[in-house]
Every structure is written in structure tokens, then in C-alpha cells.
Amino acid sequence: MRKTFYIARNELYALFYSPIAWIxxxxxxxxxxxxxxxxxxxxxxxxxxxxxxxxxFQNLTRTMLQWPMLQVIRSLYIxxxxxxxxxxxxxTSSGTIKLLYxxxxxxxxxxxxxxxxxxxxxxxxxxLLALTLLVLLSAIPHADYGLLTGSLSGMFLVLATYSAxxxxxxxxxxxxxxxxxxxxxxxxxxxxxxGIWQEYDVIRYITxxxxxxxxxxxxxxxxxxxxxxxxxxxxxxIFLSFSILRIKSATESIPAIRKGMRYLLVLALAAxxxxxxxxxxxxxxxxxxxxxxxxITPPTQRMLAKLNEGPLEVTVYxxxxxxxxxxxxxxxxxxxxxxxxxYIRFKPDIKVNFAYxxxxxxxxxxxxxxxxxxxxxxxxxEAKTYGMGLDAFLDSATVSKQVDxxxxxxxxxxxxKYKEKTSILRTFDDMEFWPQEDETAAALSRLIDTPxxxxxxxxxxxxxxxxxxxxxxxxxTSLRGNRYALINQGYDFDTLSLKRSxxxxxxxxxxxxxxxxxxxxxESLQKxxxxxxxxxxxxxxxxxxxxxxxTPLLARLxxxxxxxxxxxxxxxxxxNIIFAYMSDTAQRLSPQLYKQLDNDHKYMGDSIFAVSCQGxxxxxxxxxxxxxxxxxxxxxxxxxxxxxxxxxxxxxxLRLEKRxxxxxxxxxxxxxxxxxxxxxxxxxxxxxxxxxxxxLFIPGPRSYNYVFGxxxxxxxxxxxxxxxxxxxxxxxRTFTIVVDDIDNxxxxxxxxxxxxxxxxxxxxxxxxxxx
Numbered sequence: 225m226r227k228t229f230y231i232a233r234n235e236l237y238a239l240f241y242s243p244i245a246w247i248x249x250x251x252x253x254x255x256x257x258x259x260x261x262x263x264x265x266x267x268x269x270x271x272x273x274x275x276x277x278x279x280x281f282q283n284l285t286r287t288m289l290q291w292p293m294l295q296v297i298r299s300l301y302i303x304x305x306x307x308x309x310x311x312x313x314x315x316t317s318s319g320t321i322k323l324l325y326x327x328x329x330x331x332x333x334x335x336x337x338x339x340x341x342x343x344x345x346x347x348x349x350x351x352l353l354a355l356t357l358l359v360l361l362s363a364i365p366h367a368d369y370g371l372l373t374g375s376l377s378g379m380f381l382v383l384a385t386y387s388a389x390x391x392x393x394x395x396x397x398x399x400x401x402x403x404x405x406x407x408x409x410x411x412x413x414x415x416x417x418x419g420i421w422q423e424y425d426v427i428r429y430i431t432x433x434x435x436x437x438x439x440x441x442x443x444x445x446x447x448x449x450x451x452x453x454x455x456x457x458x459x460x461x462i463f464l465s466f467s468i469l470r471i472k473s474a475t476e477s478i479p480a481i482r483k484g485m486r487y488l489l490v491l492a493l494a495a496x497x498x499x500x501x502x503x504x505x506x507x508x509x510x511x512x513x514x515x516x517x518x519x520i521t522p523p524t525q526r527m528l529a530k531l532n533e534g535p536l537e538v539t540v541y542x543x544x545x546x547x548x549x550x551x552x553x554x555x556x557x558x559x560x561x562x563x564x565x566x567y568i569r570f571k572p573d574i575k576v577n578f579a580y581x582x583x584x585x586x587x588x589x590x591x592x593x594x595x596x597x598x599x600x601x602x603x604x605x606e607a608k609t610y611g612m613g614l615d616a617f618l619d620s621a622t623v624s625k626q627v628d629x630x631x632x633x634x635x636x637x638x639x640x641k642y643k644e645k646t647s648i649l650r651t652f653d654d655m656e657f658w659p660q661e662d663e664t665a666a667a668l669s670r671l672i673d674t675p676x677x678x679x680x681x682x683x684x685x686x687x688x689x690x691x692x693x694x695x696x697x698x699x700x701t702s703l704r705g706n707r708y709a710l711i712n713q714g715y716d717f718d719t720l721s722l723k724r725s726x727x728x729x730x731x732x733x734x735x736x737x738x739x740x741x742x743x744x745x746x747e748s749l750q751k752x753x754x755x756x757x758x759x760x761x762x763x764x765x766x767x768x769x770x771x772x773x774x775t776p777l778l779a780r781l782x783x784x785x786x787x788x789x790x791x792x793x794x795x796x797x798x799x800n801i802i803f804a805y806m807s808d809t810a811q812r813l814s815p816q817l818y819k820q821l822d823n824d825h826k827y828m829g830d831s832i833f834a835v836s837c838q839g840x841x842x843x844x845x846x847x848x849x850x851x852x853x854x855x856x857x858x859x860x861x862x863x864x865x866x867x868x869x870x871x872x873x874x875x876x877x878l879r880l881e882k883r884x885x886x887x888x889x890x891x892x893x894x895x896x897x898x899x900x901x902x903x904x905x906x907x908x909x910x911x912x913x914x915x916x917x918x919x920l921f922i923p924g925p926r927s928y929n930y931v932f933g934x935x936x937x938x939x940x941x942x943x944x945x946x947x948x949x950x951x952x953x954x955x956x957r958t959f960t961i962v963v964d965d966i967d968n969x970x971x972x973x974x975x976x977x978x979x980x981x982x983x984x985x986x987x988x989x990x991x992x993x994x995x
Contacts, residue, residue: 227330231337236344239307241992245345246985248303250978253352255299257973259292264360265966271959279827281957283517285361285368286445293375293444296353297382297437301411304383308342308390309404312467335467339391346383350376355977359969366955371446374512378443381456385436386411388463395470438561447518449569450508454501458494465490504572514956520566521949524665528571530672535573537641538564541627543634544582544606544617545590550657551578551636552610563638563658567668582606583620583634633704642671650712653705663707665947666714676733676941678710679720683748684740684773687765687914689717697738700917700933708930710937713946722748728755734907734940736763739914740773749776756780756908759901761940765914768841778910781897782848785841785912789871790891791880792864796923799880800871802840802864803925804857804893804916806833806932813935814943816950820931834925835894835932840913842866843892850899856909857894857916857932866891896939907939 239245267288270277281287354376361367389410394403414436436459439452466487473483500506511519540559542551551559560576568574582603584590594602604614623629627639627648638649638659649659649667659667669675678701680689689701701717703709711717720728720735728735728751735755744752756762766774771785778784792802811833812818824830835857845853866887867880894916897908911917917933938946 227333228337228340231334232340232344235338235341239341239345241989243985243989244306246981246989248306249348249352250981251303252300252349253356253978253981254974256292256296256353257356257970259295259299260288260356260360261966261970261973263288263292265963268363268959268961268966269963272962274827276828278957279823282954283368283513283515284364284954284956284958285371286513286517288360288364289357289371289375290445293379294441297379297440297444298415300349300383301386301415302408304386305390305404305407305411307345308387308394308407309400312338312391312395312471331471332468335391335464335471339387339464342387342391343384346380346387349383350380353379356973359973363959363961363965363969364956365958365960368446368514368956370512370514374446374448374510375444377448377512378440381443381453382436382440385456385459388460388467389414392463392467392470395467442518445518446511446513448510448512450506451502455498458498458501462490462494504568504574507569507572509569515951515954517951517954518566520570520661520665521951523948524567524661524668525570527665527668527672527947528567531571531642531668534643535575536571536671538574538576539639539641540576540578540636541623541629541632541639542578542580542636543629544580544603544610545584545588546634546636547651547657548580548610548636551580553578553612563664566661567664579618579623579626580616581618581620581623581629582614583623583629585634635704638667640667640671645671647671650704650707652707652712654707656707659707659712661949662947663712665949666712666945669945669947670714673944675714675716676945677716677718677731678734678736678937678940679718679729679732680736680738681722681740681748682719683721683723684742684744686736686740687738688719689736690719694918695739695914697917697933699919700930700937708934710934710946713938715937715941715945722751725751727751728760730758732760734761734763734937737774737777738763738765739767739770741770743773744777749780752777753780756906759904759906761907763909763936763940765911765917766841767839767914768912769839771841781908781910782846782851782853783895783897783910784844786844786866786887788842788866788868788887790837790840790842790859790864790893791867791871792859793880794924798838798876799878800839800876801920801922802837802859803834803927804837804840804859806835806928807855807858809854809896810856810894810932814938816946816948817931817935819950821928824926828926830926832925833928835916835929836920836922836924836927837893837913838915838920840893840916842887843895843910843912845892845895850901851897851908852899854896854898855892855894856896856936857892857911859891859893861888861890904942909936909939 267281267284271281354372357372357376361369361372390403390407393407393410394400396406397403414434439455442449442452469483469486469490509519511517540551542548549555556578564574564576582599584599584602590602590606591597594605597605600614600619603617607614607617620629632648632650636651640647640649647667647670649664651657651659652663678689680686680697682688688696688698690696690698692698699706699709701709701715702711704711706712722728723745735752737752752762764774764777766778766785768785768789775784789800790802791799793799794801806821811821821830821833824833837857840859847853865882866889867883868885868887869883871880893913894909894911897906897910899906916929917936919930920927
């Protein structure tokens with residue numbers, strides 16, 4: 225061990241008594257500072273502007289570190305070979321290697337001493353990077369230093385691996401420049417090999433494991449795990465062993481095949497250890513961030529813990545004609561890592577399979593641009609563009625036996641199977657595309673619990689949960705491409721005809737009566753009444769011009785709609801467009817809703833949470849049958865009034881004047897009725913405007929129609945759905961500086977600290993030269 229330290233000390237003397245190490249340190253300090261200052265300046269400016277941009281300032285340290293740290297690693301492998309190129313090649317070219325051979329020095333002591341020296345230099349670079357980050361993070365009162373520690377640890381593991389590789393390559397040649405070029409090429413290969421030959425199943429997993437870039441990403445974002453750490457240690461051990469074998473073989477006269485077998489033995493042992501430590505069952509994670517931002521929330525963890533009686537099988541169904549590039553064989557590991565690794569961490573027996581298929585709707589444009597061609601011919605041509613044959617895809621008839629692809633609109637989606645239960649997790653038509661924890665947790669919960677089933681009455685021309693008409697509620701309930709649609713948050717929807725059904729089913733979560741247009745028969749009213757008496761949940765929406773249709777139903781609940789229609793004169797909208805405002809009860813329908821509204825208040829200035837209505841009536845109530853009535857939406861006196869006289873279509877578009885018999889006041893347009901019934905709280909929602917659950921693009925206050933409707937429906941699941949994945953607000957979200965203060969930090973990192981290092985190195989080198 226003493227000899228190892230002696231070699232390391234001499235190597236460090238040689239390194240730091242030459243200008244190259246100091247120059248590289250100065251360049252690294254300035255380059256790494258520059259990488260951070262671009263994003264740093266943008267974030268400080270956004271913080272100073274305030275407003276909506278602050279909504280994205282959760283976990284500020286991660287935002288500041290994540291992308292620049294990747295750039296720093298990419299720049300490191302460019303000039304790190306300049307340090308490692310002379311470790312052994314210098315000894316060979318100068319002839320001192322022969323003296324080392326004849327000295328009482330073990331080869332492993334030589335290699336470990338050299339490696340310890342370059343590792344010390346790597347620590348110096350890490351210290352400079354830490355100094356840069358501490359200067360920048362000093363402006364964040366609650367910076368995430370756990371994330372910083374994890375990121376720097378990951379950076380050190382990468383540099384330690386680079387050091388071992390550079391040492392081995394330096395031992396292969398006596399030419400330092402050649403060693404530097406080969407080392408640079410190896411670094412580039414290890415950084416990009418994860419994208420090579422990904423279309424082949426066996427090679428995909430091998431190259432993904434070897435890819436050093438993929439292993440460093442988790443560590444840089446503060447998520448350490450045994451698999452990645454072991455990978456770095458294995459690679460380091462491989463190249464140190466290779467270095468020892470290389471130097472040792474130069475002193476021995478043995479057959480080349482025997483020398484080769486030594487290298488193969490090292491690789492075999494490394495492969496075996498790598499295979500064992502890469503298994504999910506033995507992997508261990510450590511989230512170093514202060515709010516566990518790399519970890520799924522505790523409710524989702526508990527959900528996975530309940531799936532303890534067998535594996536969870538995930539099948540990815542990817543349509544050749546629908547964004548297939550994201551699911552191609554080359555992208556399979558990325559799909560698994562991005563979407564499922566956070567869950568595999570807590571349930572290692574999640575198995576992900578891929579099923580490729582081709583299918584088109586009969587009206588698809590592909591038929592129009594390929595006239596006269598069959599679906600199979602079109603698919604074969606499409607598959608060829610991905611370098612694949614059609615035999616890798618299931619035809620529509622075959623895949624339809626496994627899953628209803630027509631019901632899923634021929635999209636790409638996941639099917640989750642646990643024991644005999646299945647659940648569908650979809651991709652979405654937005655910028656994120658992939659499901660997030662909310663949607664994944666909802667799909668997992670459906671495997672454990674009975675999902676809420678909501679029926680829409682369909683006898684009297686009511687609004688539909690599936691229709692494409694502007695009046696229907698499809699966007700809120702069953703639009704598969706909308707991640708916030710209730711169907712993607714765990715709910716099931718169907719229609720119900722009371723004319724054909726003997727009663728309202730007992731096992732449903734709620735019955736929706738959405739704007740019936742014709743009178744409800746007495747027999748149907750009786751069935752609805754029996755359902756309500758049993759404690760069934762109901763949501764009723766009505767329109768003032770059809771209030772007679774719902775009057776018998778409302779009367780049973782102690783409610784009524786006053787004559788007239790609410791109007792609100794406006795220059796840019798029709799006069800029947802009015803704004804009602806969410807009461808405190810409405811704002812607290814769920815913790816998630818309250819947090820969203822609180823954020824909107826903080827960062828968007830909203831203090832009145834408006835719901836736009838198009839032709840609303842006035843609700844009146846008299847508590848009865850043990851119901852408690854809570855107002856949800858109420859208009860403001862100063863905005864408009866209740867027009868008692870009929871209003872023609874022309875009057876809706878003209879300037880409307882108030883008449884003597886018009887009523888003024890704060891009018892109710894939505895209420896909630898609750899009571900204890902059947903061992904649970906019965907919940908009934910009534911709205912005097914059926915359009916308040918639709919997204920209306922109307923000038924005026926920010927409208928919360930969709931949000932209001934979503935959380936009203938959520939009440940029927942009693943907190944079970946949608947999944948609650950809320951996290952506590954991170955304190956790591958503020959700066960204590962403004963834009964003008966950035967120049968001071970630039971001066972410190974670009975001039976003062978480099979100047980001190982340059983002065984110290986100059987004095988050291990001058991003193992050395994004099995000696």
C-alpha cells in the first residue's frame with residue numbers, strides 16, 4: 225500500500241508541476257460555469273417577472289442542474305483523455321517502464337498508484353464543479369443539497385470510469401497522442417452505444433447495459449441505485465484488470481491464446497456479476513432529493529404493495545400507423561425505462577411485453593393516398609420505412625381477439641393484467657404524450673378495486689357521455705386522447721334506458737340525467753325515486769327553457785327552478801352568457817382541486833373562480849328528507865339579472881336593457897345535496913345550466929368549467945378515483961437575487977476564482993522551475 229501511495233504521489237507531482245493540468249482545470253471551471261449561467265439567468269429573470277412562470281418553479285435546484293450537468297459530462301470526455309494519455313505511454317516512450325519492471329514493485333501497485341493519482345485529479349474537477357454550484361445555489365434559500373450531492377456522486381463515478389479506461393488505453397501504446405485519440409473514441413462509443421443495433425432483441429439489452437450515458441442520467445438527477453453503481457464499479461474493475469494483464473504480459477513469454485484467455489475470464493466474471501446486479505429483484509434505490517421527487521408517491525406505492533399475489537403483466541399495443549416510432553424495437557427500452565422503471569422499483573415482477581399490430585379506420589387518409597391498395601399492402605410499405613417486415617405485426621383480426629382496438633380508436637396503449645383482471649392505460653394527444661403517475665395510478669387502482677361506474681339516462685334525448693355533438697359530455701367523460709377525461713382517471717361510463725330496464729342498477733356509482741328534452745314518464749320517475757330513496761348518487765343538469773321536464777324530479781328533492789333566464793349584457797358575447805362563481809364548498813370538493821385553485825390564486829392572480837354558463841336558470845331550495853344543501857355556483861348581483869319575460873334570439877345578440885319586472889340578486893345555479901343513507905354519504909348535484917360542464921371559449925374571467933365538472937363527478941368515487949398523487953409544495957422554489965446580481969457571480973466564477981487558481985499555479989510552477 226505504501227508503494228501504491230508513493231507511485232500516486234509521484235504521478236501527482238508530475239501532473240501538477242506541469243501547466244496542462246492547471247490549464248485544463250481553468251478551462252473546465254469556465255466551461256462548466258458557462259453551461260449553468262445560460263439557464264440560471266433565464267430562471268432568475270423568470271422569478272423576477274413573477275406571475276404564471278412561478279407555477280413551474282417547483283424543485284428549482286433540479287431544474288437548474290439537470291440539463292447543464294448532462295452538457296458538462298459530454299464536454300468532459302473531450303478533454304479528459306489529455307490527462308490520461310500519458311499515464312503509462314510516457315513510461316514506455318521514455319524507457320522508465322523497464323526500471324519499473326526490475327524494481328521490487330508489484331504491477332498492481334503500479335496500476336493502482338497511477339489510478340489513484342488520476343482519481344485525485346478527478347476529485348479536483350468535482351471540487352471545482354461543486355464550488356461553481358455552491359456559488360449559484362447560494363441564491364436559493366432552500367436549495368436541494370441532497371440532489372446536489374447525488375449529482376456530484378454520479379459525476380465522480382463517470383470520471384472514475386473514464387480514468388480506468390484512459391489508464392488501460394495508455395498502456396497499449398507508447399504514443400500519447402494515439403492514446404488520447406483512442407480514449408476519445410472509446411468514450412464516444414460508450415456514450416452512444418445505447419443507440420446502436422437496438423432493433424435486435426439480444427443486442428439491445430447488452431448495449432443498453434454498456435451505455436455509460438444511460439447509467440449516469442439517474443445519478444445526475446439524484447437517484448442512485450445498486451445496478452448503476454455496480455455497473456461503474458464493474459467497468460472500472462475490468463479496465464484496471466486489463467491494465468494489469470497488459471503490463472504483466474509484456475514481462476512474460478507465454479502463448480497469445482493464454483493471454484487472451486485471461487482477458488476473457490475477466491469479461492466472463494464481469495458479465496456474470498453484471499447480469500446478477502441488473503435484475504430488478506436485487507436492485508436497491510436511494511433518492512437523495514429533499515422531497516423524493518424521483519420516487520412515486522406513497523399512495524401509489526401502497527397500491528403496488530397490494531398487487532402481491534402474482535406478477536403484473538404489461539402489454540404495449542402499438543399501431544404501425546399511429547406514432548409507431550415511439551414504440552419501435554429501438555425504442556422499447558426507453559418505453560420501459562421512462563414509463564415503468566419507477567414502478568418496477570417497488571414491484572420487481574412487472575413484466576413488459578410488446579405487441580405490434582396494424583389497423584386503420586375505413587375513413588383513414590392512408591386509403592386515399594394509396595388508391596387501390598389493400599390494408600396489408602399499405603402496412604407492408606409502412607413497415608418497410610421502419611426497416612421491419614410485416615410479419616412482425618399482428619393483423620387487425622388477430623389483435624382484436626386479444627383487445628378491442630376499435631374501442632381504443634386504433635391507438636397505442638398499454639394493457640395491464642393482474643391475475644384475471646385487466647386495465648387499459650392510454651397515451652394522449654398532448655405534448656407529454658405518455659401517461660403520468662395520475663393516469664398510471666388510476667389504471668393500477670382498477671386492478672385492485674371496483675372502478676366507479678356512472679350511467680347516463682338516454683330515453684329523453686339527454687346529453688351523452690359518448691356523443692360527438694357540441695352539447696354532449698364526451699370531452700369530460702370518455703375522450704380517450706384527453707388525459708384529464710374521467711375514463712382515463714379510472715371511471716367507466718355507459719347509458720341506461722329506464723324504459724327497457726326494470727330499475728336503476730344498485731351497483732352503480734351515480735346516475736346522470738343530463739338535460740332531458742322530453743317529459744320523463746311517470747314510471748321512469750318512480751324508478752329514479754326508488755334509486756334516490758336507496759341512497760343513490762345523482763347528477764342532474766337542466767336548461768331554463770325545459771324546466772318543466774325536470775320540475776317533477778327536482779320537486780322530489782325540495783328544489784325548483786324559478787321562471788326566467790339569467791342574462792348578462794356584454795359587447796363580445798351573447799346576453800345569455802353569464803358567469804357564476806365557485807363557492808367555498810365547490811372550491812373544496814377535493815384536496816387536488818383546492819391546491820390547483822390556490823396555485824392559480826398565487827401565480828395567476830385569480831381570486832374569483834368563474835364558471836361560464838350559456839342560458840342558466842335560478843335554483844331555489846327548501847331542505848327536506850334529511851338533505852343538507854350546499855351552494856356550489858352563484859352569480860353576482862352587479863353582473864346581470866334574471867329576465868322573466870321571454871327573450872328572442874335577436875335580443876340575445878343586441879344590447880339588452882333591464883326591465884322593471886326583472887329580478888336582481890345573487891342567484892344560485894348549482895347546488896349539492898348530501899345526507900347519510902345506506903351507510904354512506906349520498907351525494908346529489910344539480911345544475912340549472914347543462915352547458916356549465918362544457919368548455920366554453922368566452923372572453924372574460926378565466927373559466928373553470930372543465931375543472932368544476934371533473935371534480936363534481938369525482939365525488940361519486942369517494943376519494944378512490946382519481947388517484948391522489950399530490951406532493952407537498954417544495955420550498956426549493958425561490959431566488960434571493962435579481963437579474964442585476966448575476967454579473968457579480970459571473971465575475972466571481974469567470975475571473976476571480978480562475979485568477980486565484982492561475983496565480984497559485986504560476987507561483988508553484990515558477991518555484992519548481994527555480995529548484
